Amino acid sequence: MFHIPYPPSGSGYWSPVTSTLNWCEEDYYATVYLAEIVNSLTNVLFLFLGIKGILSCRRNGHDFVFQVAFLGYFIVGLGSLLFHSTLKYPMQLVDELSMIYTTCLMCYATFSFSKSTRNRTILGLSLLGLSVFITAYYHYLQDPRFHQNAYAILTVVVVLRSMWLMEVTLRSKWRKAQALNASSQVNGPSPGSSRDVQLSQNTRDLKILNTMWLMVICGLSSFLGGFAIWNLDNHYCSTIRGWRHTIGLPWGVLLEGHGWWHLLTGIGAYIYITWGTWLRHCLNGRQDEYELYWPHFYTFPEVVHVEKEIPKPVHLDGTSAIKRL
Template sequence: MEFFIPKMQVPYREARSGLWGNPTSTLNWCEEDYNITFYCAELVNTLTNLVFMYLGFKGLRNVFKYGHSKIFILAFLGYIVVGIGSMAFHSTLKYEMQLADELPMIYTVCIMAYATFSYNRPLKTQILIATGLVGLAAFITIYYLHAKDPVFHQVAYGLLTLSTIVRGFYVMYYKLKPALCKRNPVQGELILKQMWQLATSGIAMFLTGFFLWNLDNIFCKHITTTKQHLQLPWSVVLEGHGWWHILTGAGAYHLILWRLWSNKCLDGGEEEFVLDWVPMRTVPQVLVREIESQAIAAQQQIGLVRAHLASKQREMRLAQLTRSELSSLPPDTPVYEGVGKMCVFTLQSGTSICNLLLTLSLRFVGLPAPELQDKLGTQIKDIETETEALGKRLHYLETTAKNSQEHIEKMLKGGQA
């Protein structure tokens, strides 16, 4: 590795001018401006926001596909807008784009607060909560535009997030837990463990990202010196604010899914839906219990394909045996091929009655032995092609059934961990 790294080193740009001109934002991060490209002020901080795009559209697709509550359409749209705004901010370092990054964070957490505090409340209470949150978001926006104090924004965002999480835990333990344990105690315990893991994973990601972000701010001078020594591409791993984007993006997604899954279970949907997630290894998503259906359907198809495959194999063995027998005969030996059944009608007349007789008999046609051998050869090739296709189909179905079963077992183990 000592010999490999120097060969891969790429120096930073010496010029620090860029397409968007001098920064006008009230914040600037440890990543040096325009140090990689003329077109983007902070390339790493910009690209790390792609995690919001990927997870946001994934969540949005699942909301539409599985008919989750419409409030989560707004939540994931807000989540995506946060990522877009952050990309615009870090690529330009303009104050207007800074607002496009920071204010959607407030609005999105307000949406999640509404989803958490208004669930299963009377309509009047829901309207009151919505009005209060809209008013709070408006106040934060107006005050922040006037004060231009990033600390105020960070504190407001943190308090809103904290209150939403605390309320989520309260609902989980004092409302959801009794309901789940009443319906199915064993399943209820597994679901609660999953929810605990999902929530704590999201919180841990948030806190880790916040820790790395602060290290980036506090030790920026030393980190910058180290990055200049390492050079590209190795230095990008030291961009602490980029890690903040990745970890908070993943953490926020986990917390949105936690709220969504909680709502589903509060509605009694744990029999219809499942949390598809292996902690620290897969991206969580709430799905219809289609994995089990896939496994059952695959098992049914496996039986049919195996029967069809066995039939074709018998047919091929018969054709091969017939061809082998023909090859031992002299070429001029008279041979006959069965071509189906024939109905023969016979009219018999008597003195006063006419009888119509129906006779069913097999028909055979004489063929030269070489010609029949050629026909058998073609038939064998066709059967081999069909057998190969059936074998591939059987392998696919067996793999699907195996993967579905393993997936179910992983989810169960994940819930029991």
């Protein structure tokens, strides 16, 4: 096998280290300009998917809050890249606190739907206050466990709330039964009746629900897989470093657990924001206008506007035209 011995780690362009965290990847072994080269470059996935999400929101007319959420996702990746490149405390704050702010933004998007202006304002101010508190208290404590616990609690709350909204919106047995019109009650259902329309909508929504649950499973599996690797990397760092030195470069980079954490959580977070975007359209009753484009399991899903063909009014000569929305 191709084998290059690991160069010794040392100081670099951004030395000394001032962050309260230093991960298992050795410092400045590949270049003096990146403290942790693998942990830095794996954040390129966040930058790529963040731009992809922003452009998709603009192209398909998604709610502005999700465009801001993808911008926050991009900033998380950029902050993490700067943090792992420099191992400086200010860059650590940019990395970790942007995770809190983006999650609070998704919390607002999840809980503010169908609320009055007054309640949305109260919710927004409350989440803003929570963000300020977490920022100030974390800066005071400088204990990474506080940030990790705060982020985990916020994420769990948002995901559980989204699951509940998804079920009560799309599963027919949880929705309130709609009354049939008088003619269908008297004459029974007929093609085009409200009963037939309702059955068609229930079938459509069940298909959407099953696809959404697949997204949830994929997203959570990616998150939990990254979390497991991240913990193994923390607990068995000395052993893993020994393995990396035995294997050598370039294969040793495959044992950089925190890099895998970036890749897997980046995928999971992207899937979650995409899921939230699609769910918002369903909450607005626009299931027929938007669909999930996910042609292959190994590609990144995207919610796209559905183009439908509708007939134009008949011209004076008796012809008609087709217009694509």
